Amino acid sequence: MLGPEHGPVITQEEHAQTRCWVCVLSCFLLACVYVGSLYVWRSSLPRDHPSVIKRRCASVLLVSALSPAAVKAWIHWADVRVDASVWELMGVRLEGLLPAAVLPLLLTMVFYLGPLVHSAMENPDGVTGELQSAFDVQSWRLCVGDAVWLRNQVVAPVTEELVFRGAMLPMLVPCTGPTAAIFTAPLFFGVAHFHHVIEQRRLHKDSMRVILLVSGMQFLYTTVFGAFTAFIFMRTGHVVGPVLCHSFCNSQGLPDISSALQHPQRSALLLSYVMGLLLFLVLLFPLTDPFFYGAIPVCSLAPPPSSVCQIS
Template sequence: MSTMADHGGGAGGPELCSVSVVSCLLLACGYVGSLYVWRSQLPRDHPTVIKRRFTSVLIVSMLSPLWLWTWRQYTGFKTGPSLLMLMGVHLEGIIAAACLPLLLTMVLFLGPLIQLVMDYPWDLFKGMKTFLAPQFWVQCLADMRWMRNQVVAPLTEELVFRACMLPMLVPCTGLGRAIVTCPLFFGVVFQFSYTAVFGAYTAFIFIRTGHLIGPVLCHSFCNYMGFPAIGAALDHPRKVTIFFFYLLGVILFFLLLFPMTDPTFYGSLAICHMTKPDTSTSVCT
């Protein structure tokens, strides 16, 4: 009996692609809509608003694997890797997946990191002592804005927009186009900005490593760093040194992008099984 899965492999038929696109769009609307389901006159950074949004967005995120499972059952992609493997939740190669993509992202932010070190009021020893102190982490965990920016937003966004959407898109678009297409669903229902470019980067990391943890950690790190403060760098008394590291970081990033995300470091790439070998790109190799 023929199923929509028979038309997969990155060259999906119209029915498969329609189901996949609509499924991703509904999931994106559900996620973003959950942020605005609460009516309040309070600012978005108020702890009450943050806690309410935590509740709704966590519910949507916990239901998103069920959404992927339903799509898989309907389209016929029932065989092959398990659902958790497709979502990048497994132990094989997890140490490399947690460390290498984060290190690569830090290389890209080499300029801002050097600028941060130059402007840091404490010396390195005091900074490390503070970082390792239990009180520091207790304060962080009690701060709703920190929890949103460093934990909840990275985890839920990567789970929904990468781990659950990419497996639905790949059989229709193929691997390469899925990386570019996936972030657009966030932009369609929210706003298109540099976050879409970052979304393409974490989608690339997800497919190349087959793990969810790498995109989550990279997302958390980028939320902490924020967009590079180019204006402050231009006014900095040591701007020549800072811009040297900005340039060096970008060059090293592109040189290391494929070597540091080499799939051989991370074990089996489950999502690559959802596209035909003769239509897959170099993303999985």
């Protein structure tokens, strides 16, 4: 079709398709840069060696610091009109900060009710011992001095949530809408974890079949977890909740149901697992109700209707 001056006319549908391609490619490139930054340092040492951890942490922190610039560039390239700042779109804001930090973490702890009860049962001092351990200053000092702990509990949650949720979701929402973005963004997060195949293959720890099986399982649970934190981000408009939930889940690991099945108090323990799951499902929407968090900037990018962003 030609316009008045015999130039091609770009229809609204074509413009939307172009914007979607820009959104997806921007997310893909950002994921590649994040993972690629881990391998700019050549080393034959394993990934848990302190020097490797320090270098890789420096790399991902740099990528995370540059991620707002990537979102800003995307806003320009995709010709997006929005009143909120880049930081607000990425979930870094003050309004509703306290409930955004507390309620999603509480929700995650409810889900882990079974493992938490299991841990208390294994502790000779029971729940009191668990609480004392959680608030023991000396233990925290040892943790802060441990490079592996800092990577798993601080650097990885902060950088991954800022990049894979804070930066990517605003890019995807205008194209896919909020609900689809919740399930699309985690795919980049899950695929990004396949880089562990390179490490395992280099160290020759297992056969390729075992490595791929483990990586496939990791892709599955990181994608599911990514969908959960993306949901938290879209419902609260904050990145702090996903960061704290990520850190807590890293500290707990996957629930060890097989161990619970062999426990002497199996019935009580399994009941706590079931209760945790049921309470999690019941509280999922009430504890993430946008009522607690104010207007959600990223939702201003969503084409109507945007039910995930609405007060339930």
